[in-house]
Amino acid sequence: MSLNEMNCLVAQSGGPTSAINSSLSGVIEASLENSSINTIYGAINGIQGVLRDEILNLSELFDKPSSINTLKTTPSMFLGSCRYKLPTQEDNLDEYKRIFAFFDKYNIKFFFYIGGNDSMDTVLKLNNYAVENNYDIRIMGIPKTIDNDLMDTDHTPGFGSAAKYVATTLLEISHDAYCYNIPSVTIVEIMGRNAGWLTAASALARNDYINTPDLIYLPEVAFCTNQFIADIKEIQKTKKNVIIAVSEGIKDETGQYISATAAPNDSFGHAQLSGTGHRLEQLIKESIDCKIRSVELNVLQRSAAHIASLTDIMEASEIAKKAVEFAVNGETGKMVTMHRTKNAPYTIEITTIPVSQVANKEKKIPREWINDKGNNVNQPLIDYIKPLIQGEVKTEFNNGLPTFFPITHLTQRNHY
Amino acid sequence: MSLNEMNCLVAQSGGPTSAINSSLSGVIEASLENSSINTIYGAINGIQGVLRDEILNLSELFDKPSSINTLKTTPSMFLGSCRYKLPTQEDNLDEYKRIFAFFDKYNIKFFFYIGGNDSMDTVLKLNNYAVENNYDIRIMGIPKTIDNDLMDTDHTPGFGSAAKYVATTLLEISHDAYCYNIPSVTIVEIMGRNAGWLTAASALARNDYINTPDLIYLPEVAFCTNQFIADIKEIQKTKKNVIIAVSEGIKDETGQYISATAAPNDSFGHAQLSGTGHRLEQLIKESIDCKIRSVELNVLQRSAAHIASLTDIMEASEIAKKAVEFAVNGETGKMVTMHRTKNAPYTIEITTIPVSQVANKEKKIPREWINDKGNNVNQPLIDYIKPLIQGEVKTEFNNGLPTFFPITHLTQRNHY
Known part of the structure; x- marks a missing residue:
């Protein structure tokens, strides 16, 4: 040298x-x-x-x-x-x-x-x-x-590949869920910490024959359990299978994570978020009598x-x-x-x-890219993500x- | 007509x-x-x-x-x-x-x-x-x-495609787990009801630089919690990251499912198995102090x-x-x-x-295709599965x- x-x-x-x-x-x-x-x-x-x-x-x-x-x-x-x-x-x-x-x-x-x-x-x-x-x-x-x-x-x-995985998986899960002719709720838990970008990518699964996910919950909007159950019941008036995309990092009005795990924070002080889907599964079971499944995409979404x-x-x-x-x-x-x-x-x-x-610092989704009810995304958000998942390796x-x-x-x- | x-x-x-x-x-x-x-x-x-x-x-x-x-x-x-x-x-x-x-x-x-x-x-x-x-x-x-x-x-x-997904995912999860230089246990829960075929496919992830999963538990062998913890501690003597593949349908010596969920049986009288990984995660947390994660492949393995x-x-x-x-x-x-x-x-x-x-009727894995300890598979089982995952659509x-x-x-x- x-x-x-x-x-x-x-x-x-x-x-x-x-x-x-x-x-x-x-x-x-x-x-x-x-x-x-x-x-x-x-x-x-x-x-x-x-x-x-x-x-x-x-x-x-x-x-x-x-x-x-x-x-x-x-x-x-x-x-x-x-x-x-x-x-x-x-x-x-x-x-x-x-x-x-x-x-x-x-x-x-x-x-x-x-x-x-x-x-x-x-x-x-x-x-x-x-x-x-x-x-x-x-x-x-x-x-x-x-x-x-x-x-x-x-x-x-890194986001585009994870988004492509999330949208592809949502489409495949939807094909899976629709094959049974019984009322069901499927919750898909998606990463993203305190930002809902990756969960929003689930909306790209929608096409001319499948309109899932039916509901999307992001950390940018305070999560209300009662509203969540009401949202599902509203969809169930017209649909048998309900598919929900939810961010691991959703929080209630007081800022508390919905996640079931009370795992210790990491060295940057971030809570280890996981188990949100399972927690929601429990919540639904208390109020709605149907088949309920939660799917946690877990590390697969970042390593597929x-x-x-x-x-x-x-x-x-x-x-x-x-x-x-x-x-x-x-x-x-x-x-x-x-x-x-x-x-x-x-x-x-x-x-x-x-x-x-x-x-x-953390960049969140602008509120105007989320619908008023806070349970779905608006078109500009979909248009923003779409170019990022194009092309296959x-x-x-x-x-x-x-x-x-x-x-x-x-x-x-x-x-x- | x-x-x-x-x-x-x-x-x-x-x-x-x-x-x-x-x-x-x-x-x-x-x-x-x-x-x-x-x-x-x-x-x-x-x-x-x-x-x-x-x-x-x-x-x-x-x-x-x-x-x-x-x-x-x-x-x-x-x-x-x-x-x-x-x-x-x-x-x-x-x-x-x-x-x-x-x-x-x-x-x-x-x-x-x-x-x-x-x-x-x-x-x-x-x-x-x-x-x-x-x-x-x-x-x-x-x-x-x-x-x-x-x-x-x-x-x-159907088995070959699910097996290819399981092996690919295990390989990707291993790349993910090995990037951290801290002791960890990763449990991957795999479907298959009372047969371990699909879980055994995880062994196909092994190559000349990665030897995971380290442990494989199948429904064909009675699952013993104490032995499970001892097996992990044994691996931890020489390795930081331990990766475990486990069947959703493992049972204890009395024939009880390890699965945490006490979900009702379906119309064929089959228990709804899921949550085995989470149950094992809890068990390990009681005995071993390290990062523990469980990944449930869930419906993805049958619909990817x-x-x-x-x-x-x-x-x-x-x-x-x-x-x-x-x-x-x-x-x-x-x-x-x-x-x-x-x-x-x-x-x-x-x-x-x-x-x-x-x-x-159900076809199980022959006992001689599983190792004596009941925590890994033998080469004939790998040789049997390998041709079935060949080729890409x-x-x-x-x-x-x-x-x-x-x-x-x-x-x-x-x-x-």
């Missing part, structure tokens, strides 16, 4: 998506091509890998285009993830010193952190430290989250790479390539964002915003199963 | 699969080509559609090859289903008279019932009545069930047509075509079956067996979503 070497580091953080490895591939491809960057390192398990000095040499691992292509359509995080909140400098200056000592050791001049709003908090803190201490490093955030809840970007990579959106996978790679370009051109403390310039034909422009605009299959990029370093580390 | 017309009737019954519409398409294609058969009718909601005189003219609906192809890869039941146990003649002779009056009215000379072991009970009873009363009709059973629990057939159509097995879809159609051929050649009271003549290359032969050998997509055959008649009927 020569003294003049300029290397880059990339890491992934937060919850998995089907597109986050495509962003990783974009960083690798752009860095391999960029003469300003020598070696590409990947930190294992996000910023914790930096603190533990656990890295991979990605320049060596991905020297073949075919391996990059397989990585693009491999779900979850190739580099592993973390949910670690970096302390403030006041609370733990030592961690900052260790991180920047690591940067020095490996001549890291560019750091790309792919993650959601919590990860952007890490980007912000590290960039502030670098600026205050005149460190020669450019730190960029690359967005990802199936929740689509990042501020100041049209949408987030075999049905990823081609638009999403392409954008995730594209936005990451741009991040490399912006960083080499001198930007730092920014997150790359997408700006929708047209809806028909769908066109985006990639630009940057200061990461302080994004960190620790050509997954390679071997022996009947999708071929993903091996995560040997993660599975080996998993053994003591 | 002339007096000499010979028409056929087809109906679907039991739980949905991704391949049961392919069997329907096989009946339609073979009947359209067969000069002995004039009109093809479909009864809506199985034998209940016969009792209610609710039918569709399938000859008219499927006069184009393109529509047949879309039907082949459409999940759930195009004709709708029922879970109706036909009474014995002693208990309700009138129902038999009504069913055969319906056959007379539409000149039905061939009746094909696509279903599982309960549906074969209906085939058996109707055929016995026909024989006893010298009715000129041939009644054939066409197997389907994701549970793969029918006697005297190598496997059942977008990842159906091509082998399964082709066989489902082929076996149904043979059923038409056998019936026209004079067989009745039979179920078509598959006999595996070779495993490499995988080859099957389609033949028939008396439906009495199948009705109301080319699902057509429109606007980002799979194109399925419209079930307008079911959705319209769903409205009062």
